[in-house]
Amino acid sequence: MQKNPEIVAGIDLGTTKVVCVVAEIKGSEIEIMGMGSHPCRGLERGIVVDIDKTAEAIKEAVTHASQQAGCHISCVYVSVAGPTISRNSTGMVTVRGKEVEKEDVDRVLDAARSVVLPQDYRVIHILPQEFIVNGQDGIKNPIGMCGVRLETKVHLIAASEPNIQNLTKCITRNGLEIEAFVLDPLAGSLAVLQDDEKELGVAYVDVGGSAVNIIIFINESVMYTTMLPIGSAHITKDIAVGLNTPISSAEKLKQKYGHAVCDMVEEDESIEIPMVGGRPEKSIPKKTLSKIIQPRVEQIIDLIHRTLQQSAFLPALASGIVLGGGGSLLPGFAELAQEILQVPTRCGTPTGFGGMNQIVHNPQNATSLGLVKFAAEGSGFKNISPVPVKEGERKSVISVVGEWFKEII
Structure with a gap:
């Protein structure tokens, strides 16, 4: 357990950023005390590609979270994606x-x-x-x-043993001990899914920066998990290439003006586009941006659809699909997904957390919030079948x- 039994911390290692959340446990309530976030360029699809950059991002996120929470963080629950x-x-x-x-x-x-x-x-x-x-x-x-x-x-x-070892290096380099590794979509599902959804059959689909993670529950049990190597960063790159604008500008344009369905964008709206190389901005119809975005979103949803069909569980999803991750927040994404998948689809919002409303109601924080819920309540998880403790890790990562x-x- 956490050295202070009433304080738990989770670290979500994403492709674009690292997020650390600190929570205080008050009986059955989970009160969010602090959150730290820092850009990260050391991970790609959950795989450590640069230990120094990843460790630095972890340090900054944990420092910010601990300062905001007013407590020292010594042990953490860590998300795992990648292979x-x-x-x-x-x-x-x-x-x-x-x-x-x-x-x-x-x-x-x-x-x-x-x-x-x-x-x-x-x-x-x-x-x-x-x-x-x-x-x-x-x-x-x-x-x-x-x-x-x-x-x-x-x-x-x-999970990949070399990647687990590299993640461990990044964590322990900052003087932190690892309580457990938790699969990314499993953590996210804890924050946003309702018990009745998991009983009747539901797929939680996390649309991240470089990957889509899927987990299926039927009769409250995990039946299927997988990862697709495509995500919202591909949409950003399409915008950058299609409009000849820097990646950073493309991301801002996507977040501010992006829409997944062209027909839902007004014809007469225009937006200013920064150009690469410092060239003067140009004005384009807002619909042009959507015409770049929609084909990639359709490709992502089609891949999700084919994957669910191949899993053989699609007909059993009585509760449909719950979307998570920053990519799913793109306007029109959920509507287009429901049209293509032909099952009830909603965007998941974390529930069951108190304090710091701007954090607890943000779907992008589902994984980090799910990590502290895993730690705080267990949600039925127990370390029943331990594996040998690895160097630099504190305890078993086997959970049920x-x-x-x-x-x-």
């Missing part, structure tokens, strides 16, 4: 006593983890989908049940999800 391997697995053990105990659950989860993975990948999450006792399936909490055979179905997530474990231990 991951996910798969569904099963495990089976014989119950040692007359009824299932925590030790039996530990063993069956460990058995489910025993799958062949590339040598340079490490399991970071074991997420139970259900337990089966003597052939009876659909069990959420098997502890205390009578039986001789315990089985489980789980969703495993493994499910409301059934909230009252255990």
